Amino acid sequence: MKNKVFFFLIVFFFILDIHAQCAMCRAVLESQEGQGTAKGINDGIVYLMSIPYIVLAGLGFSIYRKYFYSKNKA
Template sequence: MKTKVLFFIFSILAFFETNAQCAMCRAVLENEEGQGAAKGINDGIIYLMSIPYILVFMVGFAIYWKYFRKKKNKT
């Protein structure tokens, strides 16, 4: 159980430091000075990418919670 929790925490922390730009976006935005737009687009991509994962996690947690709540009430 500890390894699963540690893996989950590490995954969340690693998620915040990733670069999610495609090759074409990166090539166009690297030519810009200041890199302000590149950072903004990268943050937007990560934001849009995280929403489906959060929704899937919430559905999975709801199913998990419902299953073990029923099991606990039966005993």
């Protein structure tokens, strides 16, 4: 059951089309001719936003693993 929930969450987050621009950035970038700059800015914002979540997930997993390995060995 845990594997199904985990798989669903991973697939769900990779399928989403995320738009992370603030209202001001979006208004300025949409007024320009090409949308390449807007897409680049949006991708950069999503990239910068994802790094802290990845670090926290890794830290949480390492704490979880250490807790259960020490519990099983004792």
